[in-house]
Amino acid sequence: MMNGLPYLSAGTGPALVVLLYTPRAANPTGLARWSTMRMVRPFTEHFTVHVVNRPPGLPSTTTMADLAALYAQAIKTTFEGPVDMLAISTGGSIALQLAADHPDLVHRLVLGGTACTLGPVGKRAQRTYIERARRGRRPSPALAEIVTESAIGQRLLRCLLWLSDSGQKDHTDAVTVLNAEDGFDLGGRLHDIKAATLLIQGGKDLVYPLDLARRTVEGIPGARLVVYPGRSHSGTFTDRRFAPDALAFLTTT
Structure with missing residues (x-):
């Protein structure tokens, strides 16, 4: 456990904290674990990857700010200084909240298939x-x-x-976590994010439409947007360009 949060680690090098959405508040098992580790494998050649999950049994009234605070405390107690972060989908919503609320904890931020709020x-x-x-x-x-x-x-x-x-x-x-995201809208606070930020978005993402992705990037100082035309929400993360594009940003910024 990382300050009470379940996590999986692999690789060598500086820390890369990964935030994903999982239906269960626990380390993935079976096929889900295989899929998760397959996705982060390219990053383990450059980083010690920590796939961190939320704790089980959170109150039904939990907000995105509450979730971000849990992850922030784990980062503070585990690492020295700010960390690089890779966050996908609902994990990206949490990462955006964390980066806005605790700007001193995030150095570089790569987001995939997310935005400052959900689309309709x-x-x-x-x-x-x-x-x-x-x-x-x-x-x-x-x-x-x-x-x-x-x-x-x-x-x-x-x-x-x-x-x-x-x-x-x-x-x-x-x-609990989906209800927290239902009330999430960081549109008015994107300027609080100080981390170097890259958002990779599918042109046909139905969860977080491209116009919201553009709005998100426009609100974060210096942020960059990469669009994969024709790619769906989940197709963004499985695209063969995703890991190379994310790594290029993380290793050169």
Whole structure:
């Protein structure tokens, strides 16, 4: 545990703190762990990568600022000086809040598939997820509309996502963090971020649309935006250009 936060570490070199969204507030296991470590493997050649997660059992009233404070305290007690950070999707929302609230703790910040607030489709899907979970229904089918705009694709995906929930009955931790993001809007505080910042965004991201990504970058002093035309939300992180682009920024800025 890193000051009470579950984490995974790999690689050698200076610290790179990685923030991701996971449905469970715990280190990923099985296929999820393999996928996570595969994604960060290119970064382990240059950094000691720490994939840090939130603690379980947070109050239902937890905000993004509360989450950011937890990660900030872990960074303060674990590392000497500011750290480099890679943050994706909802993890990017937390990282933006952390960088604004605790600018002395973040040196360089790479964001993937995120923005200063959710777009309307992302907000609707996450609210439906929360409502389904609170009613005791499998929540993941609500996320189908943020993956594809195809009606047929959504129907097929809802079935697969319904099956993916079969081994998990308690979605409380996921609801807590998604509810925190529902109220997240850092648009008026982006100027507080002092870290050198790169945002990599898919041109067809339905969760955080490109106009919000542009607004985010325009609000952060000196920030840069890289767009992958035609790429979806999740397609941004799996694009073969993602790790090289992120590493080029982290190792030369």
